[in-house]
Amino acid sequence: MRRIVICLFLILGLSAPVYAAAASCGKTGDGFDSWKAAYAAEAKAQGVGRKGLAALAGADYSTATIKADRSQRSFKLGLEAFMEKRGAATIVARGKKLKAQNAKLFAKIEKRYGVPPGPLIAIWGMETAFGTYMGKQNTISAVATLAYDCRRPEFFREQLIAALTLVDKGMLSTASKGAMHGEVGQTQFLPKNVLLYGVSGGGAGGIDLDDKADALASTANFLRAHGWVPGAGYQQGEPNFAAIQGWNAASVYQQALAIMGQEIDGN
Secondary structure, eight states, X not given: OHHHHHHHHHHHTTHHHHHHHHHOOBSSGGGHHHHHHHHHHHHHHTTOOHHHHXXXXXXXXXXXXXXXXXXXXXXXXXXXXHHHHTTHHHHHHHHHHHHHHTHHHHHHHHHHHOOOHHHHHHHHHHHHTTTTOOOOEXXXXXXXXXXXXXXXXXXXXXXXXXXXXXXXXXXXXXXXXEOTTSOBTTTTBOHHHHHHHOOOSSSSSSOOTTSHHHHHHHHHHXXXXXXXXXXXXXXXXXXXXXXXXHHOSXXXXXXXXXXXXXXXXXO
């Protein structure tokens, strides 16, 4: 049997062992460099170009990302404790002021996507404190680390291909920074969601999710793509709560977002 396997490897060249290496995962950084080298073939096969492959080759294993991935304790809190920890009262108070200050932008977004300001502002506040902190983790290293890690490799390998594609398109660079799981911009989009739902909100062309208008318009586009019905409610049991569920899988986050959004909208 062993001779048969060896013969098959010889016939197929290096394709079989490279595929096996690319499909593996690790729980420490020891095999990260060899995994990257093997996974580059898979990335190239999926259309990643020279710049993207160079970004993959330069990615570092991020122990900080792994630590953050293992310690998301706030999502295990009850609703009241979660909202207090996330500063819900501050988000609502500041959100109401930002709604008034950016009335034309929110009116334009609602006209185009059917999403009112409240949930967008609640997401904006929850994710980055209204763009004041978007993260300092290298994006490519974070996503590559999670694509290699054994916890959720399939999910993050899709994100990695998307991130490398964004590098090829000039929308990310090897120096781009964001949150610990590779989220970027003022409302923290994962790379695949940038490709799927990223839009220009300011009319200047191009997509820059570090820009307020682009980030908020892209978030509205995401919610619309996840079934948002213009004019319908978005609390639990109402039609648009399902779109909010698409944004974040944590039940306590979904509830908090809906409550804060409603308070900001004044409904």
